[in-house]
Amino acid sequence: MPEPAAAKVQFSLEEFQGPLDLLLFLLKKNEINIYDIPIAQITEQFLEYLALSTSLNLESVTEFYQMAAQLLYIKSRTLLPLPASDDDAWEDPRRELVEKLLEHQKYKRLAELLAENEAPLDWIYERKKPQPALPFAQGDEAWAKIEVWDLFQTFSKIMKGLSSERVLNLMEEVSIHEKITLVREILTEKESCLFTDLILNPQSVLEVVCAFLAILELVKAQTIVLYQSLLFGDIQIRRHSGGF
Structure with missing residues (x-):
């Protein structure tokens, strides 16, 4: 040993x-x-x-x-x-x-991915008007429930498509808490929303990462459930039956 x-x-x-x-x-x-x-x-x-x-x-x-x-x-x-009978029930x-x-292993891998993009988070990103949509694939409306690993794959694809250019500007800072509050406010009024609804500036690495981490926290707290209609497609966020 x-x-x-x-x-x-x-x-x-x-x-x-x-x-x-x-x-x-x-x-x-x-x-x-x-x-x-x-x-x-x-x-x-x-x-x-x-x-x-x-x-x-x-x-x-x-x-x-x-x-x-x-x-x-x-x-x-x-x-x-082992019991003498009912082996199938064991x-x-x-x-x-x-x-x-x-x-836990999945979350560790996710943390490692986020660490690779840690440097841009030391900057404050400028809030801009909505830019072209995130690089999501388009699917039909047959939404299927997804797990954290599917969310991780989608996030990885998004990060690869974002510009690494950093904007130093003393504008309003985006936070994870802000995005969590936004999700709660939206789902208090509606049954569901999309990940893209949480992003004001799709070109901001900080905003996308904060929105993603907010979703991750709410999933861990069993407050929301995630759905997707196509691999790498936009993510639909719904209230968990016991959430909020």
Whole structure:
């Protein structure tokens, strides 16, 4: 078994963006398939990392210990003998954890993409009158529900098509909070809106990124549901049944 905890070097849990981030680190470090996690090995290494942590942030540490408890629970379930009958009804106790890890992995990839476009965000972008539409493909009205990964692909295509030219101008700054408020206001009046409805200046990298991050936050909060009629087409935003 690979040596855990990097030769007993102390570290801070704040180096990881939550317990799922630490788990992904351990899987990568040990070259483990995310779909076939050796739960006993990973649980042992996870606990050793907690023991070596120098973190003092109580809230942060609590999250990690909650995950440790979940890992121990999953480990105990994997040690139980399989039922003699109803094999088809048996569910892998690791399934929910794997789904969470896959979702977290998607968000990490998205964060890496945004980091590549971080430099332009240090500038303030000038507000202009509406420009030509974003490079969306046109589709029919057969809207289908999409997931975060589909949203990520669409955003990636948009960013590739935007000009990287930066405009230094002391005009009103665009913020993620502003876009979240705009989405809420629109969906309070209507059942749905489009991503393009949130963009006043399609040529502004800052405005597009803020709108995208606002949507991402609302999706994570299970406040909205996203639909698309065509791959890379405009995104329709609807209120979640329990949202707002």
